[in-house]
Amino acid sequence: VLRSREKPLLFNDNSTQTMPTWEGIEDASTMLPRIWLSRLKETDVWKPLRKIDCKALNESRSQDVLIEGGRATAHPTDGTITWNFVNRPPMKLMPATWFMQTPNPKSKNKEFTLEPLPENDSLQIELLYQNAVRASSSLGEGLDSVLQEEVMLESDPTHKVCVVRNGGLIAMRKKPKKSVLFGLGEIQITLQRGYGQYTIEGEDDENALTPNVTHVMFVIHGIGEAMWCKEEVSTMSMRDELDQLRMTVNKRKVMAWRDECKKCERQKQPLPPLPNRVEFIPIIWFDKVRSPTHSLMSSLTSVTLRTVPALRSIANDVIFDVLMYLTPEFCEAILQCVTSEITELYNKFQTVHPSFKERGGKVSLVGHSLGSVIAWDVLSIYKDIAEKSAPKGSADDPIRIDAPASPPRVPSLETLDNDHDRNALPGFKGADDGKHGTWGPTLPKKMTETIPFEPDLTIFLGSPIGLFLTLRGAHSVFDEMRAIAEAERASLIPCDDEEADMVSWSPGGQSAPPPVFDLSPIICSPFSLPTKACFNVFHPSDPVAYRIEPLLLPEGVSNNDIPPPMFLSPDGKTLRLHVKARQVGDQIFRQFGSISNLFESTAQNAAAAAAHADAEAARKMANLETENKNGSAQSSPLRPNFEKCIRDREVSFRLGGRTSRVDFQIQPGVIDNEYLSAVTAHSGYFSNDDIIDFIIFETRAGAEDNAE
Numbered sequence: 001v002l003r004s005r006e007k008p009l010l011f012n013d014n015s016t017q018t019m020p021t022w023e024g025i026e027d028a029s030t031m032l033p034r035i036w037l038s039r040l041k042e043t044d045v046w047k048p049l050r051k052i053d054c055k056a057l058n059e060s061r062s063q064d065v066l067i068e069g070g071r072a073t074a075h076p077t078d079g080t081i082t083w084n085f086v087n088r089p090p091m092k093l094m095p096a097t098w099f100m101q102t103p104n105p106k107s108k109n110k111e112f113t114l115e116p117l118p119e120n121d122s123l124q125i126e127l128l129y130q131n132a133v134r135a136s137s138s139l140g141e142g143l144d145s146v147l148q149e150e151v152m153l154e155s156d157p158t159h160k161v162c163v164v165r166n167g168g169l170i171a172m173r174k175k176p177k178k179s180v181l182f183g184l185g186e187i188q189i190t191l192q193r194g195y196g197q198y199t200i201e202g203e204d205d206e207n208a209l210t211p212n213v214t215h216v217m218f219v220i221h222g223i224g225e226a227m228w229c230k231e232e233v234s235t236m237s238m239r240d241e242l243d244q245l246r247m248t249v250n251k252r253k254v255m256a257w258r259d260e261c262k263k264c265e266r267q268k269q270p271l272p273p274l275p276n277r278v279e280f281i282p283i284i285w286f287d288k289v290r291s292p293t294h295s296l297m298s299s300l301t302s303v304t305l306r307t308v309p310a311l312r313s314i315a316n317d318v319i320f321d322v323l324m325y326l327t328p329e330f331c332e333a334i335l336q337c338v339t340s341e342i343t344e345l346y347n348k349f350q351t352v353h354p355s356f357k358e359r360g361g362k363v364s365l366v367g368h369s370l371g372s373v374i375a376w377d378v379l380s381i382y383k384d385i386a387e388k389s390a391p392k393g394s395a396d397d398p399i400r401i402d403a404p405a406s407p408p409r410v411p412s413l414e415t416l417d418n419d420h421d422r423n424a425l426p427g428f429k430g431a432d433d434g435k436h437g438t439w440g441p442t443l444p445k446k447m448t449e450t451i452p453f454e455p456d457l458t459i460f461l462g463s464p465i466g467l468f469l470t471l472r473g474a475h476s477v478f479d480e481m482r483a484i485a486e487a488e489r490a491s492l493i494p495c496d497d498e499e500a501d502m503v504s505w506s507p508g509g510q511s512a513p514p515p516v517f518d519l520s521p522i523i524c525s526p527f528s529l530p531t532k533a534c535f536n537v538f539h540p541s542d543p544v545a546y547r548i549e550p551l552l553l554p555e556g557v558s559n560n561d562i563p564p565p566m567f568l569s570p571d572g573k574t575l576r577l578h579v580k581a582r583q584v585g586d587q588i589f590r591q592f593g594s595i596s597n598l599f600e601s602t603a604q605n606a607a608a609a610a611a612h613a614d615a616e617a618a619r620k621m622a623n624l625e626t627e628n629k630n631g632s633a634q635s636s637p638l639r640p641n642f643e644k645c646i647r648d649r650e651v652s653f654r655l656g657g658r659t660s661r662v663d664f665q666i667q668p669g670v671i672d673n674e675y676l677s678a679v680t681a682h683s684g685y686f687s688n689d690d691i692i693d694f695i696i697f698e699t700r701a702g703a704e705d706n707a708e
Contacts, residue, residue, distance in 0.1 A: 020136050020143070020165070020168055020169070020170045021168055021169055021170070022169075022170050022171070023169050023170065023171040023190060024101065024171055024172065024190045024191055024192040024193065025192075025193045025194070026192055026193060026194040026195065026196035026197075027193055027194025027195075027196070028193075028194075029194075032097045032126065032193065032194060033054070033055075033058060033097075034054070034057075034058055034095040034096065034097055035048050035054055035095065035096055035097070035116075035194070035195040036048065036049045036053065036054045036057050036058075036074070036093060036094070036095050037049065037093070037094060037095075037096060037116055038081055038091045038092060038093050038094075039091060039092055040089065040091050040092070045113050046094075046096075046114070046115065046116055048195055048198055048200070049067060049074075049200075050067070050068070050200045050203045051200070051203065052203070052207060053065070053067040053068070053074070057074055057076060057095070060076065062076045062077050063076070064076075066084075066352060067081070069206055069277075069279075070084065070213075070279075070352045070353060071083065071084055071085055071086075071279075072084060074093055075093070076093070076095075079092060079093050079094055080092060080093055081093050084348060084349075084352055085281045085282075085345055085348065085349065086239055086281075086282060086284070087284060087287065088239070094116060094118075095116075095119060096116030096117060096118075096119070096122060096195075097119075097122045097126065097193070097194065098116075098117045098121070098122040098125050098126065098172075098191055098192065098193055099114040099115060099116050099117065099191065099192045099195065100114070100115045100117065100174060100189050100190075100191060100192070101113075101114065101189060101190045101191070101192055102114070102115050102189065114192060114195065117153075117155065117191075118154070118155045120154050120155075121151070121153050121154055121155055121161075124151045124161075125151055125161050125172060125191065126193075128146075128149055128151050128161065128162075128163065128172070129163075129172060129193065131146050131149065132146045132163045132170065136170065143163065143165060143170070146163050147162070147163055147164075147165060149162065149163065150162045152177070153174070157177070158176065158177055159174050159175065159176055159177055160174070160175065160176075160177045161173065161174050161191065162175070164188070171190050171191070172190070172191040172193075173188045173189065173190060173191065174188065174189040174190075174191060175187070175188040175189070201247065202246070202247035202250060202251070204254075205247070205250040205251045205253075205254045206247075206250050206277075208250075208254045208257070208274065208275070209250060209253065209254070209274060209275050209276065209277040210273075210274045210275070210276050210277050211277075212277065212353065212355065212356070212359060213277045213278070213279045213353050213356060213361065214276040214277060214278070214359070214360075214361055214362070214699075214701060215276065215277075215278045215279070215361065215362045215363075215364065215456075215699040216278070216279045216280075216281060216349060216356075216361065216362075216363050216364070217278065217279070217280050217281070217363075217364045217365070217366050217457075217695075217699070218281050218283050218342055218345070218346075218363070218364070218365055218366065219238065219242060219280055219281065219282050219283060219366040219367075219368065219371075220283045220285070220338060220365070220366065220367045220368070220371030220372075220374050220375050221238040221282060221283065221284060221285070221286070221368060221369075221371050222321075222367070222368045222369020222370040222371040222372070222462075223318050223319070223321040223322060223369055223370045224317060224318035224321065225237065225238055225284065225286045225321075226286045226287075226290055226317040226318075226321075227313065227314070227317035227318055229286075235683065238282045238284065238368075239282050239284075241686040241687075242280040242281075242282050242686070244686070244687070245280060245686045245687070245692070246278075246279075246280050248687075248692055249278060249692060249695060249696055250277075252692065252693070252696060253275035253276075253696060254275060256275070257272060257274065257275045260272045273701070275700075276699070276700060276701040278695075278699045279349075281345055281349065283338055283341050283342060283345070283371075284341070285334055285337045285338050285341065285374075286321070288337045288341075289324065289330065289333055289334055289337060296330075300316060300320070304316060321370055322370060325370060325373070325374075328441075328442050328443055328444050329444055331377075331441050331442065331443060332441075332443045332444055332445070332447070334374060335374065335377055335378060335381065335441065335443075335447065336447065336449065338374055338378060339378060339381070339447070339449050339450060339451055340449070342378075342451050342452075343449075343451060343452055346363070346451075346452055346453065347452075362456040362457075362699075363453045363455060363456060364455050364456050364457035364458065364459070364699070365378075365379070365451075365455040365457070365458045365459075365531070366457075366458075366459045366460075366461065367458075367459070367460050367461065367463065368461045368462060368685060368686075369461070369462050369463070369464070369544060369682065370464070372460035372461060372462070372463035372464070372465055372536075373463065373464060373465055373468050375458065375460065376460070376465050376468075376529070377440060377441040378450070378451060379455070379458065379529045379530055379531060380439065380440035380441065380529070381440070381441075381447050381450050382450045382451060382454070382530050383529060383530050384440065384446075385448070385450050386450075386530060437472060437473025437474055437475070437476045437477040438472050438473065438474065438477060439469060439472060439474040439477055439478065439527070440472075442472075454530045454531065454532070455530075455531045455532070456531070456532050456533070457531070457532070457533050457535070457698055457699070458529065458531040458533065458534045458535070459535045459537060459695075460534075460535065460536045460537065460548075461537050461538070461685040461686075461691070462537075462538055462539065462542050462544055462545045462681070462682050462685055463536055463538065463545060463546065463548075464544055464545065464546050465536065465546065465548055466546030466547050466548050466550075466551060467546045469548070469551055470551070474551060475551045475555060476555065478525040478527050478551055478552055479525065479554055479555050481525050481526055481527050482522055482523075482524070482525040482526065482554065485522055485526045486521065486522040489522070523553060523554065523651060524552055524553065524651055524652060524653050524654070525552040525553070525653075525654075525655075526654050527552060527654065527655055528654040528655050528657070529655060531657055532657045532658055533656065533657040533658050533659055533698075534655050534656050534657050534659070534662055535656075535659070535662070535664055536548045536549075536662050536663050536664065537568055537664045537665075537666065537685070537691065537694075538565075538663075538664075538665055538666070539665070539666045539677065539681035539682070539684075539685070539688075540665050540666065540668060540674070540677075540681075541674045541675070541677035541678040541681045542678070542681040542682050543678055543681075543682065544682050545681075545682070547565065547663045548655070548662050548663060549562070549563070549565070549651075549653060549661070549662050549663045550562050552653050552655060552662070553651075563651055565661075565663035565664060565665045566661045566663065566664050566665070567664070567665060567666075567667050568664040568665060568666050568667065568690050568691070568694055569667070569690070569693075569694070570693045570694055570696070570697035666688060666690050666691070667690055
């Protein structure tokens with residue numbers, strides 16, 4: 001027998017019969033697989049899970065299953081999905097094999113949405129469908145007997161399901177249990193077997209990566225997250241931005257890997273390894289500190305005027321975050337919240353990925369906006385606790401000469417209840433000398449809890465750290481650390497008498513050559529944070545971003561001598577053509593500017609310099625007389641002049657870790673208006689191409705080993 005929809009079937013008795021066509025059968029397989037779907041609210045549309053997650057749930061035998069790459073857990077017995085690393089409400093979960101084609105009123109193309117039927121109803125509908133298939137087969141008894149059968153729905157007792165034939169079409173329809181006026185005007189809903197072909201954005205790219213996570217990045221949000229998380233606000237929240245960032249990073253990694261595979265196939269070389277998997281976990285602190293039950297929030301609501309609510313919402317939900325962090329009590333609450341959140345999520349992450357540490361997994365810290373200041377302070381607390389608990393040496397080896405030199409500890413944490421202890425610490429500038437400063441947060445009491453890891457990368461995006469450090473008076477503290485380090489180095493250089501006692505060295509002699517000492521002044525402060533690499537990344541037009549490097553240079557350095565920030569590129573060398581042209585133009589302008597300044601050195605400038613020298617000499621004499629009058633036995637050190645001291649010198653900051661620089665700016669476009677870019681500069685970091693490529697490069701497998 002030849003089956004065809006266009007040609008009739010020929011029988012021996014010269015009768016003809018056409019095979020019926022089924023409507024709504026998307027999956028005609030004998031063993032129909034279950035499709036697992038989820039939704040958050042009753043009014044939401046059911047959406048299928050990833051195909052790999054559906055297969056895992058079908059094989060789980062009602063056990064809990066990790067889905068979404070370990071970011072969520074499906075509970076088949078409870079019918080819920082819970083999130084492992086973000087604070088989101090649980091979603092409803094259900095399997096289905098049969099669906100109702102419900103018309104979508106919002107669609108202009110007469111599309112429909114699929115509403116799953118419960119398993120009990122789906123089982124009965126499947127039995128009726130199989131009876132209809134057998135009855136309509138070549139050896140079947142015909143559809144007349146099946147057309148009389150009905151299935152009563154347990155989920156909807158007012159409706160039933162039956163087989164309906166309309167010409168050459170057969171369909172499973174849902175219709176009212178009781179017909180009125182012989183069924184005229186009643187609404188019948190077509191049932192669909194199987195969900196059909198579908199794709200989930202980002203699933204194929206993530207499946208192409210290595211199965212294990214090799215790098216996890218904890219991202220601390222900044223100001224305004226309370227507003228961005230509102231449903232009526234169109235701006236994406238931190239959670240949504242990281243979801244989009246994860247998909248973009250995976251897509252670019254897989255595209256580059258596939259291009260490399262094609263290149264290796266053409267050259268007949270072994271294929272490259274799979275790209276590594278990087279996880280992004282948001283650290284949300286606003287909902288803990290801004291609890292509606294907190295007395296602060298109720299007081300804020302009561303004092304807020306009812307006029308211009310949109311503008312006042314910006315003040316209460318955005319600007320208020322900064323004011324809270326400037327308050328010692330709430331600064332401590334935010335830092336404790338972030339530290340506890342990172343610790344809890346880090347432990348939970350290792351529970352989901354138990355072999356993460358064994359495989360050499362790396363952990364990094366990212367802060368955006370105010371979140372970068374929080375990240376700085378979290379690392380400051382880590383540094384403060386680590387230095388206090390560091391071993392002081394042993395009787396056999398009291399001093400580690402082979403270890404890299406570390407400057408004397410200058411306190412990072414300024415507290416409000418231990419002024420005596422603060423002033424007793426070495427290198428601390430107290431209120432007596434008029435230079436009260438710190439590079440850490442101001443807290444009511446010192447914190448004893450810190451994060452459980454030292455970050456491999458620390459990235460500040462759109463950071464106002466430079467502003468906060470300036471307000472804390474950190475510049476003088478960093479400068480003192482530099483002066484102490486230079487004094488320690490100078491103490492290792494032998495004086496003239498010691499040189500005379502040394503055995504003279506000659507090429508033919510057996511004596512060791514005299515040591516070579518670096519006599520150039522230390523320009524950059526030796527301050528550092530407990531991280532292997534530190535990057536302060538900003539858009540040139542971001543009104544919230546500030547630099548950090550100038551605070552690590554001596555206070556006497558002129559603004560014209562401060563090195564410009566580096567341009568951000570994945571390998572530190574690749575720059576766009578127009579950016580290179582702009583760099584060349586700036587260098588030429590500076591060179592011509594220095595030449596013109598040379599010719600402008602007139603007698604008037606010389607007279608001004610002489611007057612300045614006389615004033616400086618008079619000031620020194622006045623200081624000497626004051627010290628003699630007060631009986632001071634030791635004169636205060638004079639501030640050195642660092643004018644033009646770093647010109648034509650390569651600077652290197654210890655804060656950068658394995659990188660020599662800290663400040664990096666995003667490469668501008670060919671046509672880039674500063675004021676127009678400033679509107680979106682602060683909120684566009686996680687979608688910026690330069691930053692995405694930079695994260696891919698820095699988090700690739702073996703990035704630290706290959707770093708220069």
